[in-house]
Amino acid sequence: MIPAAFEYYRPKDMAGVLSILEEHGDDARVMAGGHSLIPMMKLRMADVPHLIDLQDVGGMSDIEIGSDSLRIGAMVTQSQIIEHAELAQVAPILREAALQIADPQVRYMGTVGGNVANGDPGNDMPGLMQCLDASFTVVGPDGERDIAARDFYEAAYMTAREDEEVLTAVTVPLPKGGYAYEKQKRKIGDYATAAAAVQIVKEGGACASASIAMTNLSDTPVYSEAAGAALVGTSVDDAALKAAVSAMLEDIDPADDNRGPVAFKNHVAGVILRRAIERAWSRA
């Protein structure tokens, strides 16, 4: 399987990337690790006459941990997330999720920026970033802007990023409390049948706040504000878990596919969310 022919560019700076994007419009696309884009080009699901490889651009490969937030450059790979000891301390959910993405070879290449920019509902980091209330920095011909992860996803492969913008970094407020990223998949290397990202804060035995997002259960990731709200003020007992699961089921919209029919997806989503909340609560 060989993709259709294209012109290849490897600019040394962002100005070079932006000028090629401006010149060729939606005939040009950037490539980070290529582990979503190249398979799609092979399958003719992506037509990319002008391919811009970001590997030499620089300035997008750092993980910076501040006092109230952390910033991950778009070109940081999933394996770098896993190996970063300080990151695992301050935001362990990132490592827990990255370990459940694909396999070692894919994680050496796949980047955080590519994962969140791709717009495939199967990608794990978009839901994770919605749970964490992250924001994405994009740069384009008119300069830089930040877009909240919760406002970024419009439909499958459709995001708030304009064609001539490049995503440069992800900023995450330092997460608080217990966490879990729970994923049901058929095998390693498979996308989720259902996955849940949960971050939960406990105060005096009760839930003070909870944030919940779901993966691959709609054509976008689903941040379920209502599911989180169902836990607040409770002791996260069985009734609260049931309420959170029902609230989440109202927000998702799974489709029939090779991972199963809708009824099965709803069932798995409920099981996975329950497990994720219980694990996050046990760590809170």
Place this chain on the structure above:
Amino acid sequence: MSKKMHIKLKVNGKDEEFLAEPRELLIYTLRERLNITGPHIGCETSHCGACTVTINGKSVKSCTMFAAQADGAEVTTIEGIGGPDDLHPLQTAFKEHHGLQCGYCTPGMITRATKLLEENPNPTEEEIRFGMAGNICRCTGYQNIIKSIQAAAAEMNAAKEAAE
């Protein structure tokens, strides 16, 4: 057709230079242009791992990288790991512990395993299963692959200790 690019690679220690279309995938460069046929084409969809090579210290499925992306990189294939007269401990262990039957996945398996043992010289069975999850084998049921990697790790650690 797009214009050809001038690409330089260092493959198994040897400098290579050629002109290729940007869409040429690295696995084809290795197998058809450079006659390095150890890395195999299995699924061609980045699932099976038969095409695994090491690029600048990372295990990569070479069906999912353009030669142009690898321009300037160092590439190691199974041929660079050991040959018939100087088998790598992993190659010996796979032979002795029946870590293969048909052998199709073996070059990718062993290439990946060299990197796994570099990162984790003493892996548990679970760590091996997780670290080798990007390589599929349809013959062995994996058990003997795990035994082989454990045996090679023990051998390599003993050799390292003896040298110290």
